[in-house]
Amino acid sequence: MIEGLLPELEVIRKDFPILERTLAGGQPLVYLDSANTSQKPQCVIDAMVDHLERHNANVARAMHQLGAEASEAFEDARDKVASFIKAPSRDEVIFTKNASEALNLVANTLAWATGDLAIGPGDEVVITEMEHHSNIVPWQLLTERKGATLRWFGLTDDGRLDLSDLDRLINERTKVVSLTWVSNMLGTINPVAEIARRAHEVGAIVVVDAAQAAPQLPVDVTEVGADLLAFTGHKVVGPTGIGVLWGSRRVLEQLPPFLGGGEMIETVRMDRSTYAGIPHKFEAGTPPIAEAVGLGAAVDYLAAVGMEAVHAHEQAITGYALEGLATVPGLTVLGPQDAASRGGAISFEIDGVHPHDVAQVLDSRGIAVRAGHHCAKPAHARFGVQSSSRMSSYLYTTPAEIDALVEGLLYTRSYFKVG
Amino acid sequence: MTSAANQDLDALYQEIILDHYKNPHHKGLRDPFEAEVHHVNPTCGDEVTLRVHLTEGPEGTVVSDVSYDSVGCSISQASTSVLTDLVIGKSTDEAFEIHQTFLTLMQGKGTVEPDEDVLEDGIAFAGVAKFPARVKCALLSWMAFKDAAAQVLADPNASNPEESK
Numbered sequence A: 001m002i003e004g005l006l007p008e009l010e011v012i013r014k015d016f017p018i019l020e021r022t023l024a025g026g027q028p029l030v031y032l033d034s035a036n037t038s039q040k041p042q043c044v045i046d047a048m049v050d051h052l053e054r055h056n057a058n059v060a061r062a063m064h065q066l067g068a069e070a071s072e073a074f075e076d077a078r079d080k081v082a083s084f085i086k087a088p089s090r091d092e093v094i095f096t097k098n099a100s101e102a103l104n105l106v107a108n109t110l111a112w113a114t115g116d117l118a119i120g121p122g123d124e125v126v127i128t129e130m131e132h133h134s135n136i137v138p139w140q141l142l143t144e145r146k147g148a149t150l151r152w153f154g155l156t157d158d159g160r161l162d163l164s165d166l167d168r169l170i171n172e173r174t175k176v177v178s179l180t181w182v183s184n185m186l187g188t189i190n191p192v193a194e195i196a197r198r199a200h201e202v203g204a205i206v207v208v209d210a211a212q213a214a215p216q217l218p219v220d221v222t223e224v225g226a227d228l229l230a231f232t233g234h235k236v237v238g239p240t241g242i243g244v245l246w247g248s249r250r251v252l253e254q255l256p257p258f259l260g261g262g263e264m265i266e267t268v269r270m271d272r273s274t275y276a277g278i279p280h281k282f283e284a285g286t287p288p289i290a291e292a293v294g295l296g297a298a299v300d301y302l303a304a305v306g307m308e309a310v311h312a313h314e315q316a317i318t319g320y321a322l323e324g325l326a327t328v329p330g331l332t333v334l335g336p337q338d339a340a341s342r343g344g345a346i347s348f349e350i351d352g353v354h355p356h357d358v359a360q361v362l363d364s365r366g367i368a369v370r371a372g373h374h375c376a377k378p379a380h381a382r383f384g385v386q387s388s389s390r391m392s393s394y395l396y397t398t399p400a401e402i403d404a405l406v407e408g409l410l411y412t413r414s415y416f417k418v419g
Numbered sequence B: 001m002t003s004a005a006n007q008d009l010d011a012l013y014q015e016i017i018l019d020h021y022k023n024p025h026h027k028g029l030r031d032p033f034e035a036e037v038h039h040v041n042p043t044c045g046d047e048v049t050l051r052v053h054l055t056e057g058p059e060g061t062v063v064s065d066v067s068y069d070s071v072g073c074s075i076s077q078a079s080t081s082v083l084t085d086l087v088i089g090k091s092t093d094e095a096f097e098i099h100q101t102f103l104t105l106m107q108g109k110g111t112v113e114p115d116e117d118v119l120e121d122g123i124a125f126a127g128v129a130k131f132p133a134r135v136k137c138a139l140l141s142w143m144a145f146k147d148a149a150a151q152v153l154a155d156p157n158a159s160n161p162e163e164s165k
């Protein structure tokens, strides 16, 4: 028995109907691509169906019973998310389309900001070399548009942030530090609080990409030192089409609106408008209502299992997987080699077999992994590789599935005659 | 593993493909050339840099050389190798016809019967057409070739018959 596994693993697996399906040739599904998107428990599916079957109406603007029910369901979801990430206030939770939109909302409104948050020539934005493209490109666009400078933390050979010049990299010119909490490629868990402390010393704001952290770590937005924090619904057992931006009231109130339209206004005249308070200021148009309901059910589900327990499970599976992968000849794991400092995503290479081909052979055995650059091309370039294969686990992953992966990789080597 | 899944895998990874992957033909970047293009598959990051050298012969424009440098999976590497075998020495008209035949095969979702007379080793890619995620791999260098050749044809001054002697 591996220590740290969820004691009710078999019960949890029963909550996820897709895990029971079979693939071509009757193969059972071994889903090891949860960092890409997670599977959904029945309660999330049911919550969305129930909403659509019984409570569907637009929110905030429908003056009838269904409208009231839909609005209440939508705002309930905001409460659930606020409690999931320990937000000091529910009004600080903004629904977006996904994590990418949340990060773009921040980078765009910062481009339009005046006063303290304004960014211009001579100012610096700091990111890291292990970011997902969603936390690189918006900052490139911002700094290019404003004549500011983009800088970044490099990586050490074992896949951690190189903090040796922390104090030089984050300096009086730094206006924004934006970094991922957990790397989707290297798996590394970053010391966000330590970096945030330095950023706050110099008056910079801290943006945390929690797309990979929210699914597997207990999140406390204040403790981690974030001023803004983004995650995406579909990786926390919720639906696609919804993401979350949390921001401290102080920062959100200073930022100008993002998209203009319905819901985000206080009053509109033909010559000018005034805006609603947070969170509605940032939620123009009809929001993803059924998706919010699904996300609310999802974070409630995770909270009921307990995020400490989910984290322990991920670490146990990751440790077991690292041991298993080490038995495959010619296999190199990218990123930290100890489970304690990483999340549940392991990217690796196999000598002589391209990641696409690895994924293809595994797929023929019902094993789903990701192959490619995982939207982290600079991090791959840092390690001199063009692409990699990635297995990623979640709260429903079993040791037997890791065994199937390891066996599949040994088979892959023999299929391509490299061993 | 069930045999059905294994058959699919073997249909994809024909021996011919694995042979070309292990021993690619015409690999490397060579002079002379009139156009060089760089194509990437944005989903997986596979890349090819490809050069074409066209010359004017008595029968029209001829593909005298296709040279390349590439990184990618077995399918994309093998298809580049096969491409060069098929088009080098052909007239551009013939090369574009072969290109079209290969494209039709790849986009046929496994319903197109490959023509061995035209595609030679290229018929081994018939199985790839059943794997939508891999079609882009197989087409990467073919699209690069079409692009590069079209660039030269659009700018005839770039093609220099003297240089090829």
Ligand SMILES: Cc1ncc(COP(=O)(O)O)c(C=O)c1O
Binding pocket: A035, A036, A098, A099, A100, A101, A132, A134, A135, A180, A182, A183, A184, A209, A211, A212, A232, A233, A375
């Ligand atoms: C670290 C990280 N940031 C951002 C994203 C973007 O999430 P989404 O595609 O849902 O916007 C992802 C997921 O792909 C991720 O892993």
